[in-house]
Amino acid sequence: MTKAVLQLEPLTCPSCIKKIESTLDKTEGIKSARVLFNSSKVKVEFDELQIETIQVERTISRLGYPVLSAKVS
């Protein structure tokens, strides 16, 4: 299981949280996703065999939230 913290551009609408979280939760390979609204970060836990960090980033970007940086641990 890999953990990643993605920094997004400042989030402004609380409804974005639900949008990002539910999309990621439905994505195969992602175990859990949590949006930190006030610091505009997404914490994702995923199976690195099924999905890569770059794919997670792309999914979020496609929703309309550009990913500024990613920290994988």
Added chain:
Amino acid sequence: MILKISKHKNHFTVVSGILIVIGFLFGFMGVEEVKSLGLIAATIIASIPIVVKALQALVMKAFSIELLVTIAVIGALIIGEYVESAVVTFLFLFGAYLESRTLEKTRSSLKELIDMAPQEATVFRNGDQVVIPVEEVKMGDRVIIRSGGKIPIDGKIVTGKAMLNESAVTGESIVIAKKEEDYVYSGTILDSGYVEVLAEKVGDDTTFSKIIELVEEAQESKSKAQKFLDKFANYYTPAVVLLSVVVYLFTWNLHLAITFLVVACPGALVIGAPVSNVAGIGNGAKNGALVKGGEVMENFSKVDTIVFDKTGTLTKGRPEVTDIKVYNGFDTDELLRLVAQAEKISEHHLGQTIVKEAQTRNLDISSVPKDGEVIKGNGVLATVEGREIVVGNRKLMNTVGLEIGQEAVSYAVSREKAGNTAIFAAVDGSVVGILSIADQIREDAPKALAEMRKSGIKKIVMLTGDNQHTAEKVAAQLGIDEVYAELLPENKVEHVNLLKQQGYVVAMAGDGINDAPAIATAHIGLAMGEGGTDVSMETADIVLMADKLMQFSHAYSLSKATVRNMKQNTYFALGIVFVLLFGVLMGSVHLASGMFIHEASVLVVILNAMRLLRFQRKDIKIETRLRAQSQT
């Protein structure tokens, strides 16, 4: 495509605004067709980002305020209300822009903290000094920090000394001296000097990184009231859609139904409580009090009883030599020098306190005592530089047959009554001095306790493992209501539980490690400790980073202010919703004015929360006032 739209949202706003103005200008000139055309164009342009967001949310099965606006605008276009459709979409976008700008402000405290994070480090690699990004520093690296630089890691100073500003970690903007063997923290600034530090904790493990993470998580965690409001909003939005359909079915007035749809949006209600929380927690973090979330904030504001541990919490936790009294014309430093050398063989903390005092006075205590003997719990006997030294309590003096003069006896008693431990010192067979040692009360304790009482604390209790006599002394000096001494950690838990059973809302403050069980038992647990240990940061609800009781008092009044602010926002938002609904039903509020009031109310709650950022500790205010006075 979608990405581009959200990026250029502000441009859409500007263009639509200009089109509205052009439309109205033509309207004044009486060219109604061009006016309508301009307004329709403005509506469409401003609608694009709104519709996109609405659809995105809808795909995720989430109801959004954008969806309500989209429906309303389509309706307005159908009934030919071009002015309203244009103004509503423009106001919505412009309001969102203002909201994001002001929201950024409420988050600024955390951002200021993050900006303090070090970016690069100078380390020794293969004997050379190289500058590398801070992420690449490894444990065990020897890091160099020069004057003006930031400490990039946590670790001990190996060589050099410096003056450091630790405000990033402690919230206290004062410069302190650090030397070899002292621990330094990432994020602190080297004011002057030069040090080399061995990296012990790097990257995300440093205290500074942990503080940031803790605050980020805290701002996210919701209070009970907030959770309720979130749930409320989840039902509220679909309910509003349904209601407006009902309104339409009953009145067959599409205009009224659409207006109803827009003004009933729960904007201020949803954002009101969270912004207060974010601003409050941010303020705490900046001042060195880490409050772990909205729920803690809410519970802390209800606390009416505080339980303190004594040693290390109300007192400094470090015994100090408070006085040296000499007889027979002996020199103070000379006596201390002889006594300290004898005490070098003792492992007792009082003995070590005496040695430390001699060291801080720069006395030469290098000679090795001969025939040293430690009488456990009583003192030491030794020959130093050919002179016979006896240091210890009354019992030791009696045992070795030394007589203590009447004057010395009464002096010792008076010192003990003042909360000191009196230690007798004899040189060559006669008692020539009395050293007083005490664990002193923190300087800010009386003020902090008084302030907390003023802010609403009804009862202050002290629990300590120390003896009854010393405990009562400290309690009397600080005006503490109840004292329980000679307790074990489990007794402290019992006392906290007892207070809880009596119906008090209890906060327990301790130094984190041995008080951890009691801290966990209380409604609110506070850990004090310089820099904050890992244990205390995990178990406590509130962590005081600078080891200052004034931060405690600040956190308490801050929690009250935050909860008050949250309530103001919630009541205000609820009030606005009712005023708007009533206004619409009375026919005095229209689509455009409804949207304006709605957006304005969101801004009002954010601005109200921003007041919390300026909420200040009283001592800071006084300090700045004094500084201002001294300058004039």
